[in-house]
């Protein structure tokens with residue numbers, strides 16, 4: 236009898252375990268569903284990310300590492316040199332930005348889309 240009960244419990248756990256996995260696949264957490272990395276512009280998406288995570292250390296009066304990132308013309312050279320994407324993706328050979336943390340995958344995807352589009356001033 237004892238064996239039967241544990242076998243039954245095992246089946247219940249397996250089934251509910253599978254159910255949970257599927258549920259997460261069908262209904263991913265909100266952050267994953269709301270990531271729009273296709274409709275990306277400088278004036279909204281890129282500026283937003285810069286304002287939230289970068290401008291504190293990269294504005295006209297505090298240009299850490301000589302980098303000002305608060306306008307289109309000031310960010311462009313860092314895009315063209317590849318440093319901006321290398322830094323935020325934290326690739327080896329680059330300086331990880333922001334220091335001590337990392338942008339979300341969604342924000343990195345947005346920046347990458349904008350760079351792939353040719354970094355337009357839109």
Ligand code: HEC
Nearest residue numbers: 288289291292299300302313318319322323330332333334
């Ligand atoms: C807490 C302050 C701080 C924040 C926030 C910050 N940075 Fe930096 N950043 C620095 C410092 C300090 C340096 C200089 C590092 C060095 O030369 O070793 C630097 C250097 C840079 C450089 C030029 C150096 C290089 O080789 O790439 C770029 C580009 C850069 N940061 C991009 C960013 C971006 C993009 C963000 C936002 C995602 C960001 N930073 C957020 C402090 C910061």
